[in-house]
Amino acid sequence: MNKDIFVTLLGQRHFKAVRSILDAMNEVDIASLLSELDDRELALAFRLIPKDKAAEVFSNTETSMQTYLVEIFSEKELKELLDDLYMDDTVDLLEELPANLVNRILDTVSPEDRSLINQILNYPDDSAGSIMTTEYVDIRETMTVAQSMAHIKKTGIHKETIYTCYVTDKRKLIGIVSAKDLMTSDDDMLIKDLMETEIISVNTHTDQEEVARIFTKYDFLALPVLDKDGRMVGIVTFDDAMDVMVDEATEDITKMAAMSPSEKTYFETSVFDHAKHRILWLLVLMFSASITGAIITRYENAFAAIPLLVSFIPMLMDTGGNCGSQSSTLIIRGIALGEIQFRDIFRVVFKEFRISLIVSTVLALANGIRILIMYQNMTLALVIGLSLIGTVILSKMIGCVLPLFAKKTGLDPAVMAAPLITTLVDTCSILIYFNIASALFEL
Amino acid sequence: MNKDIFVTLLGQRHFKAVRSILDAMNEVDIASLLSELDDRELALAFRLIPKDKAAEVFSNTETSMQTYLVEIFSEKELKELLDDLYMDDTVDLLEELPANLVNRILDTVSPEDRSLINQILNYPDDSAGSIMTTEYVDIRETMTVAQSMAHIKKTGIHKETIYTCYVTDKRKLIGIVSAKDLMTSDDDMLIKDLMETEIISVNTHTDQEEVARIFTKYDFLALPVLDKDGRMVGIVTFDDAMDVMVDEATEDITKMAAMSPSEKTYFETSVFDHAKHRILWLLVLMFSASITGAIITRYENAFAAIPLLVSFIPMLMDTGGNCGSQSSTLIIRGIALGEIQFRDIFRVVFKEFRISLIVSTVLALANGIRILIMYQNMTLALVIGLSLIGTVILSKMIGCVLPLFAKKTGLDPAVMAAPLITTLVDTCSILIYFNIASALFEL
Numbered sequence: 001m002n003k004d005i006f007v008t009l010l011g012q013r014h015f016k017a018v019r020s021i022l023d024a025m026n027e028v029d030i031a032s033l034l035s036e037l038d039d040r041e042l043a044l045a046f047r048l049i050p051k052d053k054a055a056e057v058f059s060n061t062e063t064s065m066q067t068y069l070v071e072i073f074s075e076k077e078l079k080e081l082l083d084d085l086y087m088d089d090t091v092d093l094l095e096e097l098p099a100n101l102v103n104r105i106l107d108t109v110s111p112e113d114r115s116l117i118n119q120i121l122n123y124p125d126d127s128a129g130s131i132m133t134t135e136y137v138d139i140r141e142t143m144t145v146a147q148s149m150a151h152i153k154k155t156g157i158h159k160e161t162i163y164t165c166y167v168t169d170k171r172k173l174i175g176i177v178s179a180k181d182l183m184t185s186d187d188d189m190l191i192k193d194l195m196e197t198e199i200i201s202v203n204t205h206t207d208q209e210e211v212a213r214i215f216t217k218y219d220f221l222a223l224p225v226l227d228k229d230g231r232m233v234g235i236v237t238f239d240d241a242m243d244v245m246v247d248e249a250t251e252d253i254t255k256m257a258a259m260s261p262s263e264k265t266y267f268e269t270s271v272f273d274h275a276k277h278r279i280l281w282l283l284v285l286m287f288s289a290s291i292t293g294a295i296i297t298r299y300e301n302a303f304a305a306i307p308l309l310v311s312f313i314p315m316l317m318d319t320g321g322n323c324g325s326q327s328s329t330l331i332i333r334g335i336a337l338g339e340i341q342f343r344d345i346f347r348v349v350f351k352e353f354r355i356s357l358i359v360s361t362v363l364a365l366a367n368g369i370r371i372l373i374m375y376q377n378m379t380l381a382l383v384i385g386l387s388l389i390g391t392v393i394l395s396k397m398i399g400c401v402l403p404l405f406a407k408k409t410g411l412d413p414a415v416m417a418a419p420l421i422t423t424l425v426d427t428c429s430i431l432i433y434f435n436i437a438s439a440l441f442e443l
Numbered sequence: 444m445n446k447d448i449f450v451t452l453l454g455q456r457h458f459k460a461v462r463s464i465l466d467a468m469n470e471v472d473i474a475s476l477l478s479e480l481d482d483r484e485l486a487l488a489f490r491l492i493p494k495d496k497a498a499e500v501f502s503n504t505e506t507s508m509q510t511y512l513v514e515i516f517s518e519k520e521l522k523e524l525l526d527d528l529y530m531d532d533t534v535d536l537l538e539e540l541p542a543n544l545v546n547r548i549l550d551t552v553s554p555e556d557r558s559l560i561n562q563i564l565n566y567p568d569d570s571a572g573s574i575m576t577t578e579y580v581d582i583r584e585t586m587t588v589a590q591s592m593a594h595i596k597k598t599g600i601h602k603e604t605i606y607t608c609y610v611t612d613k614r615k616l617i618g619i620v621s622a623k624d625l626m627t628s629d630d631d632m633l634i635k636d637l638m639e640t641e642i643i644s645v646n647t648h649t650d651q652e653e654v655a656r657i658f659t660k661y662d663f664l665a666l667p668v669l670d671k672d673g674r675m676v677g678i679v680t681f682d683d684a685m686d687v688m689v690d691e692a693t694e695d696i697t698k699m700a701a702m703s704p705s706e707k708t709y710f711e712t713s714v715f716d717h718a719k720h721r722i723l724w725l726l727v728l729m730f731s732a733s734i735t736g737a738i739i740t741r742y743e744n745a746f747a748a749i750p751l752l753v754s755f756i757p758m759l760m761d762t763g764g765n766c767g768s769q770s771s772t773l774i775i776r777g778i779a780l781g782e783i784q785f786r787d788i789f790r791v792v793f794k795e796f797r798i799s800l801i802v803s804t805v806l807a808l809a810n811g812i813r814i815l816i817m818y819q820n821m822t823l824a825l826v827i828g829l830s831l832i833g834t835v836i837l838s839k840m841i842g843c844v845l846p847l848f849a850k851k852t853g854l855d856p857a858v859m860a861a862p863l864i865t866t867l868v869d870t871c872s873i874l875i876y877f878n879i880a881s882a883l884f885e886l
Contacts, residue, residue: 024641026641028661152627153626156623156626157623162627163606179605179606179622180600183592183596183599183605183626184599184600197467219682221664238681242658242659242688243659245685245688246659246688249689249692249696250780252696253692253699254772254773254776257768257772257773258765258769259769259772265782266777266782266783267790271801272801274794274798278766279801282765282769282806283809285761285762286809289758289761290757290813293755296753296754296757297753297754303753304747307747308740310736310740310743310746310753311737311739313757314733314735314739314760314869315729315735317760318728318732321862322701322725322728322862323721325700325701326700326721326725328700329700329702330697331709333693333696334709340709348709355714355718355721358715358722362718363725363726370733419768426757
């Protein structure tokens with residue numbers, strides 16, 4: 001939809017045309033159209049959205065717009081919106097709003113919803129409880145297929161998903177029936193003969209990353225969430241799991257480049273916040289790199305005698321850093337996807353060792369030949385070749401072992417990525433290099 | 444399920460017990476249990492899996508196991524399996540099997556399926572066509588809700604998803620109805636009054652990454668795929684889109700660490716293949732780093748006069764590399780998520796410039812003070828401080844601009860990550876450093 005046409009129609013008060021445009025558009029697209037409007041147009045446009053779409057449009061807009069809308073809504077408008085919002089979206093909203101608006105919302109919802117909301121707000125960040133919704137289809141094992149379908153017809157419209165129905169008995173989850181099973185089975189079949197009883201579920205405190213992994217593994221549409229007493233309290237739906245997957249990958253990638261992760265997009269994050277997220281690690285790494293510098297000064301005599309030695313420092317440092325971060329990257333990703341565990345450490349080390357033998361030999365030969373041709377100096381070629389072999393093997397060992405130890409000790413493996421590995425490997429490669437050089441050149 | 448108990452029961456021919464265990468287990472878990480069995484046990488166990496689960500278990504097992512099973516199956520067994528496999532899983536299987544088994548399968552399926560399979564196999568790798576399935580629920584706009592439900596009851600059991608129904612007219616897609624709408628609407632309502640007509644679809648040649656982005660944006664369960672004449676040919680389901688998302692993130696992360704991506708997991712990839720994926724970039728980067736080395740030799744006089752200068756090289760190079768890769772990482776991820784476009788280049792550059800002013804000032808002050816304390820040398824502190832400021836600003840500019848240009852010219856932005864940026868920035872930082880040092884120390 002072209003924004004200008006829309007704004008013109010809105011400005012000329014062609015409400016019927018605006019309404020029929022909004023009627024035809026997808027909720028996500030309406031939300032992104034609204035984000036381009038100014039406040040007055042926004043208020044007007046939002047009120048023209050068909051009632052059955054308003055809540056979903058609202059939950060797809062950005063926080064600043066949600067805040068504005070909650071501020072200007074009348075009591076009645078706010079109540080209508082909250083009635084149509086799914087519980088997990090309401091909670092997401094409350095987590096972002098300023099305190100006065102939070103109170104306004106809590107005053108508007110029913111007392112039962114208020115207590116539910118407070119309960120969900122209390123689950124730890126990044127837990128299954130914090131991303132679940134409490135609206136799911138709840139049936140009994142004594143119902144027939146036809147009764148269940150009638151139940152869904154009556155209550156389903158307000159549920160986030162009706163495609164998985166949960167069979168409960170005194171709030172305990174005893175079975176699961178898919179809408180596909182209901183739709184393709186005979187009307188008088190009993191739920192207890194249809195339901196799946198081997199149930200995969202998570203706890204309210206299960207980490208959301210684990211939840212996302214279960215979704216990817218089993219291709220579920222929804223996953224039941226149980227409280228510590230084993231009672232069913234909600235479901236996580238696949239769309240929230242997809243968001244978690246994308247967010248977790250972004251978080252890992254950000255950490256792997258030595259930054260604190262941000263929950264906002266690149267442009268939403270302010271210059272000051274960007275700087276804040278980047279400075280800490282830069283300072284740590286900068287001072288660590290100074291150690292490498294201090295070590296170099298110990299070999300002042302070596303490069304005073306043969307100044308050419310200095311010129312190979314960048315190549316050795318970079319190659320070591322690259323080799324180390326190749327290994328650490330693969331291991332970090334493998335851990336994140338659940339493909340590599342700490343108990344695999346010996347398999348990993350042995351594999352990386354064999355890889356680094358191949359890689360280092362090729363690199364040493366290529367560089368040795370280059371040096372022979374350029375400088376006709378066999379000893380120098382040998383020094384660089386041997387230093388490369390030592391650096392590559394050591395850096396791949398460091399690169400594969402550190403993320404596994406981080407995982408074991410409860411640290412985030414993503415921190416053990418390129419920048420930190422590079423800094424550590426630098427020191428090692430300088431030591432290897434100058435020791436080999438001192439020995440072979442008899443300095 | 445404990446493997447040992449299972450194998451014991453299987454060995455003792457307690458088929459009834461084995462069958463009831465398999466009956467209770469999830470298909471994905473059965474597949475991972477089977478992967479631990481040896482060939483003879485596997486053949487036995489697979490034949491004991493309840494018929495309604497066998498195809499899904501099969502499609503969740505690894506290629507080597509699938510190959511083995513296809514080899515040992517009788518004509519009848521193979522036909523039963525292929526009848527129950529979804530079209531996209533059959534195609535996946537064919538892409539992995541050796542040629543003689545591919546022919547065996549193509550001989551077994553019906554002529555219509557054979558021509559469909561051949562058509563799907565012809566779509567480009569990584570396109571929507573190559574990951575779609577051709578089994579979807581197809582209804583007419585003149586049907587009522589009750590008629591549609593009856594149609595689903597009759598045909599739905601063989602469809603990969605029945606939760607989105609497609610309204611077609613002479614193979615053109617004219618509307619979409621969700622199962623939720625069907626289940627919560629009156630029986631005699633007409634499909635044409637219920638269907639959504641604003642349809643988001645993709646083309647058979649749409650890149651799978653774009654497909655995954657649409658899923659994440661709109662939270663769809665399935666997405667229709669049209670051929671170049673606008674006729675509906677299949678659907679992509681959310682589970683395949685989730686797999687694409689995970690795979691694409693892994694591919695990006697791998698490329699960002701200067702490796703060729705692999706479609707296999709870490710342990711599945713052989714030592715030789717690992718080495719092959721890593722060597723090319725290491726060679727390129729190693730020789731590029733030699734340029735930095737060559738530049739250093741031009742300043743031999745400078746560090747012959749003040750050897751201490753050499754010791755700051757690692758710190759400057761690492762800091763420049765880290766700053767550059769911070770920026771490039773954020774931009775690469777932003778491009779991958781569709782948050783940053785080439786047209787944002789000036790906004791990005793201006794933002795990164797302001798960030799680098801803050802970051803470089805802090806780093807320069809911290810290091811300047813350290814040097815003043817350690818060496819009581821004001822000029823040295825000034826040289827290092829100014830070099831840091833120059834290096835940080837320049838590396839952040841390079842880091843944010845290169846991925847955007849890569850995108851613009853059709854290269855993969857992920858290649859413009861830490862390793863390449865580091866190598867480029869190294870040269871710049873050395874030049875900045877020695878020029879400032881030569882000027883201030885009057886060398």
